[in-house]
Amino acid sequence: MNLFELYNVLKDGQKGRNNFLVTVVQGNGTGSRYFLADGEVKAQCGSGDIETERLRELVQPGESGIAEADGRRLFVESLKQPAHLVICGAGHVAQQVILLAVKVGFTVTVLEDRVSFAGEALRAGADQVICDSFENALKQIPGSEDTYFLVVTRGHRYDRVCLEAILKKPYAYVGMMASRGRSALLKKQMEEDGFDRKVLDEIHTPVGLDIHAETPEEIAVSIVSELIKEKNSVRKTSGYDAELLDYLTGEKEPDTKKALATIVARRGSAPRGIGTKMLVLEDGRIIGTIGGGCMESEVQHLCLRMLHEESAQGQIFTVDMTASQAEEEGLVCGGTIQVFMEVI
Helix, strand or coil: CCHHHHHHHHHHCCCCCCEEEEEEEECCCCCCEEEEECCEEEEEECCCCCCHHHHHHHCCCCCCEEEEECCEEEEEEEECCCCEEEEECCCHHHHHHHHHHHHCCCEEEEEECCHHHHHHHHHHCCCEEEECCHHHHHCCCCCCCCEEEEECCCCHHHHHHHHHHHCCCCCCEEEECCCHHHHHHHHHHHHHCCCCHHHHHCCECCCCCCCCCCCHHHHHHHHHHHHHHHHHCCCCECCCCHHHHHHHCCCCCCCCCEEEEEEEEEECCCCCCCCCEEEEECCCCEEECCCCHHHHHHHHHHHHHHHCCCCCCCEEEEEEECHHHHHHCCCCCCEEEEEEEEEC
């Protein structure tokens, strides 16, 4: 199996719950990859000489990072599913949330029982709009560890209908727009009807970070900021966005030479996390970013040099940007990153 084929399997399996990609970044078989879902090897390319049982030992739940096996260094990525935001209600605040959430990478589904407001949600950029009663619409949403629910309906009774359905599903986050008093009353009523008080107290309500927001636009900023905070608190890798996968699967420019740079370790105040990826095309174009500035520029030039070396093999480079160097370049942070670079 080649890399295009492996990444196609990864793309098709993104919605799996326990996905891992193991890459040999140093030692015998550098560049070999193993894609695992729920402990089973679904695809592999390269030498393929790491036993399945050894791979299973390596992909225990936890953060992405470097591991050692059989004298080789491996980068073990615990892969997030694409973050899915489900918004119950399509009023003025919801419309502003849609605009922001789409820009920061959420896939957005909106549930709304009013046709005119459902149309506004589509115009705001929602990926999917289900125009039906909240009860029926939520039956079409299975939920997952990467599903974020936001309840911003037009009334107390609709909030309860939504929460009763949502709390029976798997989810990463539940937020509800309501005053403290209204939230407390609803939780009290639901507790009396048998809902676990601990689960109820985990609902983010009043929703959003406290920035004294007043307008729908400001409230949306506070809500999306909280969503980003919750999403990024889970230390998994989320480096495979749709555009990057289009290139890695060969859907875009399959005959163009390209090099992939992946942050496999970091120290200090480096701007991007482990697993962040940037693809460098042979004409100098880049897909994605590993933080910008001179640090990114150096990685870009190293990738271009590899692309022009016919026998270039994947290798780890250390990019060190001290505080003083960062200041001279106009950056707000420095730090050190280790980047695995390889020709694709």
